[in-house]
Amino acid sequence: MKLSENILMAAKNLKNNKVRSLLTMLGVIIGVAAVIVMVSLGEGAKKQITDSISAMGSNLLIVNAGRGGMRGGGHATSEPLTNKIIEVITKGSSHIERIAPRLQKSKLVKYGEISLRTRIVGCTTSFPAVRNYQIAQGDFFSEADLSGRRRVAVIGAYIAEELYSGANPVGLELKIGKMRLKVIGVLAEKGQSNFGNSDDLVLIPLTTAQRRLFGTTTLSDISVQVSRAEAMEQVNRELEEALLAELQDETKFRVRNQAELLSTVEGTTQTFTFLLAGIAAVSLLVGGIGIMNIMLVSVTERIREIGIRKAIGAGQEEILGLFLLEAIMLSLAGGIIGVILGCLVAKLVASFSGLMTVLTMPSIVLSFLFSVMIGLFFGVYPAYKAAGLDPIEALRHE
Amino acid sequence: MLIIKNLSKSYQMGEQQVTALAAVSLQIARGEMVAIMGPSGSGKSTLMNMIGCLDQPTGGRLFLNQAEVNQLREKEKAQLRNREIGFVFQSFNLLPRLTAWQNVELPMIYAGVKPKERLQRAKETLELMGLGPRIDHRPKELSGGQQQRVAIARALVNRPNLLLADEPTGNLDSHSSREIMAVFQDLNQKGLTVVLVTHEEEIAAYAKRVIRFLDGRIVSDQKIQQKALTKEVEP
Numbered sequence: 259m260k261l262s263e264n265i266l267m268a269a270k271n272l273k274n275n276k277v278r279s280l281l282t283m284l285g286v287i288i289g290v291a292a293v294i295v296m297v298s299l300g301e302g303a304k305k306q307i308t309d310s311i312s313a314m315g316s317n318l319l320i321v322n323a324g325r326g327g328m329r330g331g332g333h334a335t336s337e338p339l340t341n342k343i344i345e346v347i348t349k350g351s352s353h354i355e356r357i358a359p360r361l362q363k364s365k366l367v368k369y370g371e372i373s374l375r376t377r378i379v380g381c382t383t384s385f386p387a388v389r390n391y392q393i394a395q396g397d398f399f400s401e402a403d404l405s406g407r408r409r410v411a412v413i414g415a416y417i418a419e420e421l422y423s424g425a426n427p428v429g430l431e432l433k434i435g436k437m438r439l440k441v442i443g444v445l446a447e448k449g450q451s452n453f454g455n456s457d458d459l460v461l462i463p464l465t466t467a468q469r470r471l472f473g474t475t476t477l478s479d480i481s482v483q484v485s486r487a488e489a490m491e492q493v494n495r496e497l498e499e500a501l502l503a504e505l506q507d508e509t510k511f512r513v514r515n516q517a518e519l520l521s522t523v524e525g526t527t528q529t530f531t532f533l534l535a536g537i538a539a540v541s542l543l544v545g546g547i548g549i550m551n552i553m554l555v556s557v558t559e560r561i562r563e564i565g566i567r568k569a570i571g572a573g574q575e576e577i578l579g580l581f582l583l584e585a586i587m588l589s590l591a592g593g594i595i596g597v598i599l600g601c602l603v604a605k606l607v608a609s610f611s612g613l614m615t616v617l618t619m620p621s622i623v624l625s626f627l628f629s630v631m632i633g634l635f636f637g638v639y640p641a642y643k644a645a646g647l648d649p650i651e652a653l654r655h656e
Numbered sequence: 657m658l659i660i661k662n663l664s665k666s667y668q669m670g671e672q673q674v675t676a677l678a679a680v681s682l683q684i685a686r687g688e689m690v691a692i693m694g695p696s697g698s699g700k701s702t703l704m705n706m707i708g709c710l711d712q713p714t715g716g717r718l719f720l721n722q723a724e725v726n727q728l729r730e731k732e733k734a735q736l737r738n739r740e741i742g743f744v745f746q747s748f749n750l751l752p753r754l755t756a757w758q759n760v761e762l763p764m765i766y767a768g769v770k771p772k773e774r775l776q777r778a779k780e781t782l783e784l785m786g787l788g789p790r791i792d793h794r795p796k797e798l799s800g801g802q803q804q805r806v807a808i809a810r811a812l813v814n815r816p817n818l819l820l821a822d823e824p825t826g827n828l829d830s831h832s833s834r835e836i837m838a839v840f841q842d843l844n845q846k847g848l849t850v851v852l853v854t855h856e857e858e859i860a861a862y863a864k865r866v867i868r869f870l871d872g873r874i875v876s877d878q879k880i881q882q883k884a885l886t887k888e889v890e891p
């Protein structure tokens with residue numbers, strides 16, 4: 259008997275037994291889809307956590323004045339952090355991505371009749387990138403604004419809401435103390451973080467803040483974004499050395515890093531990796547058992563058929579071939595449909611429930627291969643055993 | 657055609673040993689038409705299954721066309737079942753999802769017959785059985801007699817030399833039974849060796865020789881005057 263005849267016969271068998279074929283395929287489909295969806299949910303949760311952590315700004319070192327310098331904030335001469343330090347830091351290490359110096363003070367801001375107290379942050383153009391702020395409306399200030407000490411402001415979402423009551427503030431006026439500024443942009447909402455309300459602030463060019471508003475050349479702190487997480491320790495060390503060389507006093511400055519935060523993140527992602535592996539293993543097991551059950555039931559039901567075929571002259575290989583071909587067709591079709599369905603469901607879950615889902619290639623490949631293998635094994639093994647029986651044994655099977 | 661020497665079959669049922677067939681010896685020549693009779697449980701089906709290479713004896717020897725069946729490999733036995741022997745079961749054993757002609761086609765697929773010829777021969781054989789208009793029906797759309805005729809067509813379509821039928825008329829009324837027997841007599845006339853099991857004396861009377869079993873042994877074996885039937889198959 260030729261292979262093509264057997265393929266034809268297998269296809270005919272599947273077509274003639276639509277319900278059984280669908281049920282069997284359903285086992286594989288659900289097995290594959292379940293694993294893909296479960297793992298994508300797990301990966302999504304993992305991503306959500308790392309995202310929210312990196313939203314605070316990742317790989318950050320913060321340089322601020324130490325105890326020796328901060329005492330008695332009024333004595334401007336004792337403030338160690340001046341614009342000169344920016345250069346020292348820039349040259350201090352080769353793994354620095356961006357630097358964001360900052361001068362911040364609390365002040366009253368006003369628009370029309372409404373006024374409120376907020377943080378005024380004098381900063382450079384790198385601030386949004388370092389601290390992960392997005393611009394919702396208008397623009398951030400430019401280098402020209404910075405060098406020209408222009409009276410422009412970018413306001414936080416909270417200020418926009420409170421002061422301008424939801425109207426577009428871009429182009430409108432803002433008063434900080436007595437100074438009039440033009441609002442040129444609004445930051446996207448970030449929400450509550452561990453460090454207070456990050457939408458309750460007003461950004462102005464650092465030069466404007468230093469010269470025009472506060473009359474100082476000092477900085478509150480300098481955020482340093484390190485290019486790679488692994489270089490954090492090294493950059494930390496290098497900066498401490500450079501600053502010590504410059505200021506000659508280690509009590510005048512302090513370099514804080516996110517080591518603590520980072521180790522928390524690492525701990526969390528590790529836990530999640532284990533959790534994910536667990537989810538995948540359990541879903542694979544459950545899916546596999548489902549496929550196994552349906553395959554076993556369907557083959558057992560067909561032992562009589564095997565008996566009949568043998569009685570009229572089918573050889574062992576011909577029967578094995580038939581069942582193998584049927585199992586291949588069903589498992590492959592089921593596996594492919596399962597992958598498509600699983601990806602679709604993961605997308606749908608993401609768009610309808612707000613849960614984040616992330617599809618990963620390994621989960622798709624693994625679930626597909628595993629389910630197809632299970633489908634093949636349990637589709638063929640019982641048939642292999644039945645094909646070895648004397649026809650009369652198979653025929654007696656109920 | 658068929659030589660059986662001290663053939664026996666026993667089943668181990670826990671502690672107890674059940675003897676289905678006790679050292680049966682028998683010869684059947686080409687062209688014979690034999691009816692096997694005996695009470696229920698006397699070992700008739702056991703013998704038929706072993707002649708049909710569907711089951712294995714626990715002792716003795718069985719020669720089919722000079723070849724000892726027990727010495728054959730699985731593949732050769734499958735070939736014997738496919739080409740030399742046609743087996744008709746009491747319970748038809750048709751594949752329920754296939755149509756009449758597809759059921760009849762099966763043995764030819766395993767014999768490697770070309771698709772075109774398969775359809776042709778399946779049709780011819782079904783027509784011979786009076787089932788011309790029914791070739792596209794599935795088994796459950798056919799009466800018991802019609803199903804049995806499909807099963808006989810399947811048994812005959814590879815032109816075997818030996819037809820084995822285990823109570824082929826057991827599920828049929830007397831009219832259908834006579835039709836089936838007429839077909840068997842006709843085929844026997846054309847040279848086919850026929851061995852059939854039956855409980856009914858009336859059916860056995862259509863054979864040329866009657867063998868009676870009791871408790872796994874042959875108790876009588878005699879040639880009889882065959883009662884002839886004229887073929888009057890209706891669709």
Ligand SMILES: Nc1ncnc2c1ncn2[C@@H]1O[C@H](COP(=O)(O)OP(=O)(O)OP(=O)(O)O)[C@@H](O)[C@H]1O
Nearest residue numbers: 667669674675676695696697698699700701702703
């Ligand atoms: N699979 C089996 N396991 C155990 N005993 C069996 C088995 N098959 C048959 N037997 C026993 O073998 C004996 C002969 O059975 P067999 O089917 O040959 O009888 P039979 O003459 O065909 O009867 P009937 O007229 O009812 O079909 C019986 O006693 C039966 O119980």
Ligand SMILES: [Mg+2]
Nearest residue numbers: 700701702822
């Ligand atoms: Mg019987």
